[in-house]
Amino acid sequence: MIYSPRILRNEINTPTVNSLYFKLDIPVEPGQFVMVWVPGKSEIPMSLSMIGEEKCLTVKKYGDTSNVLAATKPGERIFLRGPYGKGFTRVDGKILLVGGGSGMASLRPMFNENAHGLIAARSQDELLFKELFGSDKLTVATDDGTSGIKGNIVEGMKVLDLESFRMIYVCGPERMLKSIVDYVSDKKINMELSLERSMKCGIGLCDSCSVDGLQVCRDGPTFNLEEVKKMEEFGRTRLSESGKRVWFQ
């Protein structure tokens, strides 16, 4: 079943990220994803950054398909199927949302008054959704030092009392997740990570997104820290479009 809602508004978040708002009455859990089809281009997996009756797709412009999608005008249609995958576990109490790159998009539905944010980006104008958090509940790290701590996301984690959070939710590119997992490996924390791997089918058939025999599209995309620690392939190898094994640099 392909849904084809019309866009209500297109909001610019950063120089490389736009958010498309639309109404679609289907239940979605935070952390689940949809496959978004741009006819004539391709189909890409994306998480939803709002999951109520009004929904939102937050699009990072990184290629042909996402560039066309990000330019969708109000009144035009988008095409998607899903939702797919396993969402995040919800807990009561203090939580930490850790988003690298456009990672905060899939964490946005988890935002509440008990949430602290850690956002990392290359530069200050690429910090996504930092306006969600009050200044006392936000930690920022930038590679170029234009905002917050100068350094990567792990430098940002070092200034936080990680063990004080009931759950830490993390979303970002796999190399970033690997550095986080290595950093927290000896800490007593609860953490769930949303893995990003290239997907073709989204429904557990094609094997493109598999890690250690688990399908990110079906067993994930969210996994708890203990599951991730056991994965031999995590942060080390993946399969390319053809199925050829390649190593993370």
Added chain:
Amino acid sequence: MSKPDISTSAGSLQLSNPFLLASGILDENGYTMRRILDEGAAAVVTKSIGMEERSGYKPPIVSVDDPIVINAVGLPNPGILNVGNEIKIAKKSGKPVVGSIFGKDVNEFVHLAGKMEEYGTDAIELNLSCPHVKGFGSEIGGDSSLVKEIVENVKGSVKIPVWSKLSPNVTSLIDIARAASDSDAIVLINTVRGMKIDIHSGRPVLTNRLGGLSGPSIKPVGIRCVYEVKSSIDIPVIGVGGIESAADAIEYIMAGASAVQIGTALWKHGRGIFSKVSNELEEFMAAEGYTKIEDFRGLALT
């Protein structure tokens, strides 16, 4: 009463149960194949491997409109030189791994089969039936003299069993099956050619426009094909097409199949389908008083 024996064989290949993973589904990563074997499949068939690395088609590669599933993945594969390590990882399960291969002529098939044997696969499955890539698969699988030549040459070049996977998209299945009858087993069926158009964009959903229909929609076609071939040719057959439960598999077995393959059902049931169908099969056999698969295999043929 003792537990029914659900072990079987496909030609000379011994199988702990009749349920194999079909080619094209969750079988390009060695770790995935290994997990599926550990979770209950009797054997896995790899994604079809060719001479050169291929990326396959851009997504959408699948259209899903429950229960209709149509795919055109486009034979992505790392190329035969890059697949040995994945097979090695899968083989750590201790269960059989079948190497699926596709080529554009006899020489390619012979070369690919030799490499698969070298990598330690337990059998070869010739993909003579991919319905959606020009120059491969069905275009070869519809030509009975070419099928005969490929099967004879591959059989003459390897010691491991050779299976031929055939297409239902042909005028005379029996002619093609006879041409492939030097094989150790025939695998029936590959997907049925189909198409899906999205009515709000007015576009074919699949990037390749045409694809192959799989899942429950094609089960009656698969059973008919197995029945037709088993009625006229004495050769082991492996059934595939729309199997989601032991009941579906039992139909294939009663039509004469020695084993079956499962693919699309992984979408709805996940990898757990393999232990589910084995349990269901034991329950059915116990309830009906069958002690082994041979007690009801081919029952519908007599």
